[in-house]
Amino acid sequence: MEGAYLDHAASTPARPEVVEAMLPWLAEHPGNPSGAHAEARAARRAIDDARDLVAALVGAQPGEVVFTSGGTEADNLAVDGVVRSTGRLPVCSAVEHPAVLAPVAEAGGIVVPTDAGGRIDLGALAEVLHAVGGIGLVSVMLANNETGVVNDLDAVAALLVEAASDVVLHTDAVQAAAWMELEVACRGAGLVSLTGHKLGGPKGAGALVVRSGVPLAPVLRGGGQERERRSGTQNVPAIVGLGEAARLVVADRATTVERVGALRDRLEAGLLAVPGTRRTVPVGTPRTPAIAHICFDGVESESLLFLLERDGVSASAGSSCASGAQEPSHVLAAMGVERGSALGSLRLSLGHASDDGDVDHALAVIRSAVSRLREHDPVGGSA
Amino acid sequence: MTARTDPARVMVAMSGGVDSSVAAALLLEAGYEVVGVTLRLWGGESDSGCCAVSDVDDARRVADALGIDHHVFNLGDHFESMVVGPYVADHAAGRTPNPCIECNRHVKFGRLMDRAGALGFGLLATGHHARVVERPDGTRRIARAADSAKDQSYVLNMLGQDQLAGLLLPIGDLTKEEVRRRATDLGLRTADKPDSQDVCFITRQHGRGDFLGRRLTFTPGRVVDGSGTEVGSVSAVELVTIGQRRGMALAGGAAPRFAVDVDVAGATVTVGPVGDLMVDTTPVEAFSWADGPMGGTLLVQTSAHGSSDPAVLDGDVVRWSEPHMRVAPGQSVVFYDGDEVLGGSIARQG
Numbered sequence: 001m002e003g004a005y006l007d008h009a010a011s012t013p014a015r016p017e018v019v020e021a022m023l024p025w026l027a028e029h030p031g032n033p034s035g036a037h038a039e040a041r042a043a044r045r046a047i048d049d050a051r052d053l054v055a056a057l058v059g060a061q062p063g064e065v066v067f068t069s070g071g072t073e074a075d076n077l078a079v080d081g082v083v084r085s086t087g088r089l090p091v092c093s094a095v096e097h098p099a100v101l102a103p104v105a106e107a108g109g110i111v112v113p114t115d116a117g118g119r120i121d122l123g124a125l126a127e128v129l130h131a132v133g134g135i136g137l138v139s140v141m142l143a144n145n146e147t148g149v150v151n152d153l154d155a156v157a158a159l160l161v162e163a164a165s166d167v168v169l170h171t172d173a174v175q176a177a178a179w180m181e182l183e184v185a186c187r188g189a190g191l192v193s194l195t196g197h198k199l200g201g202p203k204g205a206g207a208l209v210v211r212s213g214v215p216l217a218p219v220l221r222g223g224g225q226e227r228e229r230r231s232g233t234q235n236v237p238a239i240v241g242l243g244e245a246a247r248l249v250v251a252d253r254a255t256t257v258e259r260v261g262a263l264r265d266r267l268e269a270g271l272l273a274v275p276g277t278r279r280t281v282p283v284g285t286p287r288t289p290a291i292a293h294i295c296f297d298g299v300e301s302e303s304l305l306f307l308l309e310r311d312g313v314s315a316s317a318g319s320s321c322a323s324g325a326q327e328p329s330h331v332l333a334a335m336g337v338e339r340g341s342a343l344g345s346l347r348l349s350l351g352h353a354s355d356d357g358d359v360d361h362a363l364a365v366i367r368s369a370v371s372r373l374r375e376h377d378p379v380g381g382s383a
Numbered sequence: 384m385t386a387r388t389d390p391a392r393v394m395v396a397m398s399g400g401v402d403s404s405v406a407a408a409l410l411l412e413a414g415y416e417v418v419g420v421t422l423r424l425w426g427g428e429s430d431s432g433c434c435a436v437s438d439v440d441d442a443r444r445v446a447d448a449l450g451i452d453h454h455v456f457n458l459g460d461h462f463e464s465m466v467v468g469p470y471v472a473d474h475a476a477g478r479t480p481n482p483c484i485e486c487n488r489h490v491k492f493g494r495l496m497d498r499a500g501a502l503g504f505g506l507l508a509t510g511h512h513a514r515v516v517e518r519p520d521g522t523r524r525i526a527r528a529a530d531s532a533k534d535q536s537y538v539l540n541m542l543g544q545d546q547l548a549g550l551l552l553p554i555g556d557l558t559k560e561e562v563r564r565r566a567t568d569l570g571l572r573t574a575d576k577p578d579s580q581d582v583c584f585i586t587r588q589h590g591r592g593d594f595l596g597r598r599l600t601f602t603p604g605r606v607v608d609g610s611g612t613e614v615g616s617v618s619a620v621e622l623v624t625i626g627q628r629r630g631m632a633l634a635g636g637a638a639p640r641f642a643v644d645v646d647v648a649g650a651t652v653t654v655g656p657v658g659d660l661m662v663d664t665t666p667v668e669a670f671s672w673a674d675g676p677m678g679g680t681l682l683v684q685t686s687a688h689g690s691s692d693p694a695v696l697d698g699d700v701v702r703w704s705e706p707h708m709r710v711a712p713g714q715s716v717v718f719y720d721g722d723e724v725l726g727g728s729i730a731r732q733g
Contacts, residue, residue: 302456306502325423325439325457343460376501 003312004358004365008198008351009145009175009291010316014241015200015352021244022202025237033234034225043236050243057246058173058192059183060209066229067207067239071174071195073219074208075099077230078170078191079139081216083107088136091128093120093151094334097172100139101330110135117285118149118335122159129163136215137168142185143176146318146331146347147281148291150176150185157188168214174198174206178249178352179257179288190214196238200352201245205238260350261289263359267348268292270363274370280337280345292348295341299373302326304346307369313362315348390505392416393551396491397446397453399438401573402554403510404445405562408569409553410508411449418504419446419453422495424462424486425584445571458494465489467584471598474621477647478713478732481538481687482582488541488671496546506551511535514555515547516723522674523547525724530558537687540717540727541671592622604650606631608640614654620647625711626660643709661706666733667699667716672726682719685710685730691719699731 005013014022025046031039033047047067055062068074079090080103090109092100095118104111110132112125120140129135138160143150153171160167170191173182178199186192191214195206210216210229222231249256271277276297281287296304301317305326308315318329332342348362393410397403397419410417421442439455446453466485473480491509499507512528513536525542528534542550554562566574581587585594595601601619608614615632617623623631627642631652641660644653665685670676682691683701685708693704701716710716710730718725 300498302454303498303501306454325455327457328460339460373501 002357002361003314004361005314006348006350006354006358006362007314007316008354009148009347009349011197011203012178012200012351013353014197014202015245015248017248018201018241018244022237022241025240029236031236033236034223043234047234047236047239047243050239050246053243053246053250054194054207055209057177057182057250058186058194058209060192060211063227064209064211065207066210066226067205067234067242068230069204069235070197070206071097071172071193072099072206073230074174074193074195074206075139075170075172076103077208077216077219078193079103079107079109079137080219081229082137082168082170082191082214084217084219085215086136088134089132090137090139091125091132091135092139093141095120095144095146095149095331096139096141097145097174100141100170100172104139114334116336117282118144118147118331119151119285120156122155125156126159126163129159129167135164135167137170137191139170139172141172141175142180142182143173143288144331145175146291146329147293147335148175148288148349149281150180150286150288152286153185153188160188176288177246179253179260179290181253191216194242196242196245199245199249202238202241205235205242207242256352257289260352260354263354263356264289264292264350267350267359267362268294270359271366274367276374277370278341280332280335290350292350294346294348295337296344296346296370297341299344299370301343301345303373304344304366304369307372308362308365311365311369313365315346315362317345317347318342388500388503388505389416392418392504393506393508394495394499394502394504395419395508396495396510397421397442398510398579399441399445399573399576400510400579401566401571401576402512402559402562403442404571404573405557405565405569406508406510406551406553407445407451408449408565408571410551411451413553415506417449417451419443419449419451420495420499421453421455422490423455423457424459424466424490426459441573441576445573448569448571456495456498458490461494462486462490465493471595473713474595475599475647477620477623477645479624479711480713481715482584484538484541484715487538492539492542492546492550496549500549506549508551508553510554511539511552512555512559513539513552515550515552524673526555527722528555530560532688533559535687536719536722536724537684537715537717540715540724542673542724543671544674547673592619595619595621602647602650604647604652606633606652606654609653609655609659614640617652620645620650620652623652625709645711660709662709663703663706664733665701665703665707665710665716666731667701667728668731669729670726671728673724677718677720677725680704681725682721684717684719685714691717699728 031043033044051062051065054065090104092104094111113121168190171189172193174195190211192209197203220231271294278295280293393415395407421439443453470480470482496507512533514526516526525536525539527536604617604620605613606615623645640654643655643659678696683694684691695702712730712732714730717727
C-alpha cells in the first residue's frame with residue numbers, strides 16, 4: 001500500500017548517512033569515552049567530533065554542548081539546573097512542551113499566556129518580570145511542536161536585559177532545529193535544547209547548549225561526564241548520529257526549507273479547499289515550513305486518524321498521553337481555540353524525505369475520510 | 384445515510400481484562416476482520432482495574448499477541464457529561480445511580496457504536512457475559528449468559544433492535560472458567576487477571592464519599608423513625624442508600640433499623656425495622672424496550688446479581704407478586720421473559 005508518513009514532528013526517520021555513521025559505533029567499537037585506552041580514546045574522539053558539529057548547528061562553542069538522552073532531559077536539566085543552582089523561580093510560556101511545563105510547575109514557577117497565534121505575550125511577560133522578584137529562568141520555545149509557530153527570542157531576550165540582566169533565557173529548539181538558523185534565532189538564549197530524532201538523527205541523543213557563565217547544577221550525578229553537567233556513560237552511537245544529522249542540516253537546510261515549505265503550502269491549500277476547514281494558526285503568524293495544522297468542522301480527530309491510518313497516512317492530532325489516547329491540546333487551549341474545534345484538529349508534519357507523492361496521497365485520503373465522516377456522523381464533535 | 388459498513392469487520396471493545404481478550408480471539412477464530420479498541424474514559428485517579436494505563440497496555444499486548452490492530456479512543460468528555468456529571472447530580476438528589484449502566488447506554492453502545500459504524504465496522508463486540516438471541520420473527524434480544532453467576536444481561540437492558548443487530552457477545556456461551564481456560568490455552572497474558580468490580584472513577588482507597596465530596600456540598604441531616612422521632616444523624620444525606628444500616632449514629636440495643644427513605648431537600652433520612660424495607664410496589668420511569676413496550680406479568684430484576692421475581696408492570700408501577708425489597712431510586716429495574724431481556728427502566732421516587 002502506498003503510504004505517506006506525515007508525523008515528522010513526532011519523530012523523523014534517521015537519514016541514511018546518519019545510520020551509516022552510527023553503525024561502526026554499535027557493531028565495532030566498544031569503547032567507553034571516559035576510559036584511557038585506544039578504544040576509549042576513539043569513542044571520545046567520536047563524541048567530540050559530534051560535539052563540534054552540534055556546536056556549529058547552534059553557533060556555540062563545543063565546550064558548551066552537553067549531550068543528553070534527548071529533548072526531555074535537556075529541558076528538565078535547563079529548568080531544574082538553573083533552579084537548583086540559583087534558588088530562583090522559573091517562568092515559561094503556556095505552550096511549552098510538558099518537559100518544560102512539568103519542572104516549572106514543580107518549582108512553583110509562573111506560566112505566561114500567549115496570543116491567539118500561540119506566541120508568548122510579551123506584555124504579560126514584562127509584567128511578570130517587573131512584578132515578581134527572584135526570577136532565575138525564562139523558558140520560551142523557539143518553534144512549537146504542535147503548530148510550528150515561532151517565537152521572537154530576540155524580543156524576549158531584550159525584555160530580560162531590560163528587566164534584570166541575570167535572568168537566563170532557555171529555549172526548547174527541538175522543533176526548530178531542522179528548519180531555522182539557530183545561530184541567529186537563538187543568539188539571545190543562554191540554554192538551548194535539541195534532540196536528534198526531530199532532525200534526521202536517532203532517538204536517544206539530544207543536547208543542552210549551556211553558554212559559558214550560565215549557572216547550572218547537574219540533575220544526573222555520578223561519574224562527572226560532560227564536564228560535571230551530566231553524568232552517565234555517553235550513548236556513543238546515538239551521539240555520533242546526532243552529530244551527523246546536525247552536519248547534514250547545516251549543509252542543506254536552505255534548499256530543504258524551500259522544498260518542504262512548498263510541499264506544506266500545497267498540502268495546506270489543498271485541505272483548505274475542503275469546505276468547513278480552517279487553519280489553526282492565524283495567517284501572518286511566523287511558523288516553520290514543516291507543519292500544517294488544520295481544524296475540520298464536524299469531524300473528530302480520533303476517527304479521522306483511524307481512517308487515515310487505514311489508508312497509509314500517518315499523522316497526529318494534539319498530543320498523545322501515555323496510553324496512546326488523544327488528549328485535548330494545551331497548546332490550542334492557550335491559543336483560545338474552542339475545545340470542540342480542537343477535538344477536530346489534525347497535525348500534518350513534513351520532513352526531509354517528504355515528496356509530492358506524499359502530498360498527493362494525503363490529500364486524496366484526507367478528503368475522502370473527511371467526507372465519509374461528515375456523511376455518516378454529523379454529530380461528530382458535538383459532545 | 385449510506386451504510387458502507389462491512390458485516391465482516393468487527394470492532395471489539397477491549398478493557399484489558401480476560402473476557403474481552405478472549406472475545407477478540409474467538410472473533411478471529413470465527414473469521415472476522417477484528418480491530419481492538421480501548422476506551423479512555425477517566426483521566427483522574429483510578430485503582431479499580433478500569434481505565435488505567437496498565438489496562439490499556441494489557442489490551443494492546445493481547446491485541447499484539449493476536450495480531451490485530453489496537454487503538455485507544457479518548458471518550459473522556461462524553462463520559463464526563465453523560466455518566467459522571469449525572470452520577471453526581473443523582474446523588475445530589477438522593478438517588479443511587481448505576482454509572483456502569485449509563486456508560487453502556489451512552490458511551491459503549493452509544494458513542495462507540497456510532498463511531499464503529501462511521502469507521503466502516505458493521506459490528507461491535509464486547510466481553511460481556513450475556514448472549515444475543517434471535518427470535519423466530521427476526522428480532523433480537525439480550526439473554527442471560529451461560530454462566531449464571533457472571534450474567535451481565537441486567538447491565539445491557541437498554542439495547543434496542545438497532546444496537547442488537549450490530550452487537551456480538553462472543554463469550555456469552557462460555558462459563559468464566561472456560562473463558563480463563565481459553566485464555567490460558569491461547570497464552571494470553573490476561574488469563575489470570577482478576578475481574579474488575581468497581582466503578583472506574585471511584586477509587587477503592589478513597590471511596591464514593593471522597594469523590595462526591597469534591598463535587599458536592601453535603602447536606603447534614605436528621606435520622607427519624609416512622610413516627611417522626613429523631614433517632615440519629617448523618618453528615619451527608621446524599622451518601623445514604625435505601626437499605627443502609629450503619630453510619631447513621633443510631634442507638635444500639637434496639638432491633639436493627641434500615642434506611643427506608645432519603646430526602647435531601649428535607650435533610651432527612653427515615654429508618655425503620657427490616658419489615659419496612661419490604662414493599663408491594665416499585666414506581667419506575669425512563670423505559671427502554673428491546674422490541675416494543677410490554678406489560679402484564681413479567682420477571683423483574685432490581686440489581687445486577689439479584690434474583691428476578693414475578694410482578695405485574697402496570698403503567699409506570701411494578702406491582703410485586705410477593706413483597707419485595709425497596710429499590711433505591713436511580714437503580715435499574717429490568718424486565719425479563721424467562722432468560723430474555725425485554726427492556727429496562729429506572730426506579731423513581733414514589
